[in-house]
Amino acid sequence: MRVVIADDEAPARQFLRRLLTSHNDVEIVGEAEDGTEVIGLVATAKPDVLFLDIQMPGGNGLEVAAGLMRHRPAIVFCTAYEQHAIEAFELEAVDYLLKPVSRSRLGQALDRIRRTDPAQPVPKAHERLSRFLARRGGNFVVIPASKAAYFESVDGLTKIVTVTGEAYWMDSPLQVLEQRLDAQRFFRVSRNALINLNEVAEVHPLPGGSAELLLRGGPRLEVSRRRYRSLLEVIEKS
């Protein structure tokens, strides 16, 4: 299995690296020191397994795990803190190791990964997303789903605009977001946009069967002809 180690402390990375060398099927394909670097490295190295520290600069481990969607390795949290375990499992972590980890405990975590089907760790469609990790400049921020006004696909990236009008970028395709968000609340109005229904202020029908939406914060978005009728149905039901 191909492994990435993410920890901001060099001795901690070194310790894991040494423990992992006694497992012949493990290949370490990269190491990262902060949240931003982890996301980049996972996207390029596409590891099977990510050993992830929680307290890190530039996006902590929980935020990183919440934000990995396009390529999602099996995640093993590795931390000195016990209190994040519940949240870690909500994020579908395979295991949660407490530092310093013993050889036998690490072996158990690896066995657990070996037993799972390597093709499986894609997030399950029914698992609802309640927050996202999005980027603006070099910083990552966590945005609760309730604060998202709409998502727009722009040049292969996804722009998220919050209810207060701030724009951030994320890596998840609209299709994945649509599957994993609450369908009562988020609606795909066109190929390029997914909106928060609570943010709809006005709907203006246009000639030809499409429409234009005005959201509370002021942005205007086009509703495709194909989606317009079901949008009206969803709005009436909610």
Add this chain to the structure above:
Amino acid sequence: MRAQINPHFLFNALNAVAGCVGSRPDLAEDTLANLADVFRYVLSRSDKEWVRFSEEVAFIRAYLAVEQARFGTRLQVEFRHDEACLGMYIPAMIVQPLVENAIKHGCSKVVGIGKITIVATAMERGLVVTVADNGPGFPADYSSERSAGHGLRNVSDRMRGYYGDSRSIAWETGESGTTVSLTIPMMEHRECAS
């Protein structure tokens, strides 16, 4: 009310020792010795609530050395103090929580090099200790009253207990860092002994 050291400090330190024991055994040994000094101080303090500032300085240096073993070159430390400070009496572990905070909420959140600067100056009104970091600053909704158990709250409560005044702590915080300053009133040794 007594100060406590964060237990995660121990777990992270042990993890760092485990990490360098093979490649840098000298650093592993030094870190264990520093860790022992830190815990000796923490554990013995109960029968000796007042200490000379020089003892607190030695303790903080050992504490910082352990943190530097964890973070390596990512943590830069500057520690300056007047000679005149060293004999002054202060409540034990009154400065350490400020250092712990500066690292945990400041330096360790910096991508790149985190810096902590500790300066102790003997002044007429007492011993003034400032602890500055280049971290992201306090959260926008920070209030020392609401975050019970927080390091600053703890120090401020202890200061009130010892001196009847908690106004001795002040801070400035912004996106490029935080500076906390603590003014410890001058005490005669015999007052402390009581």
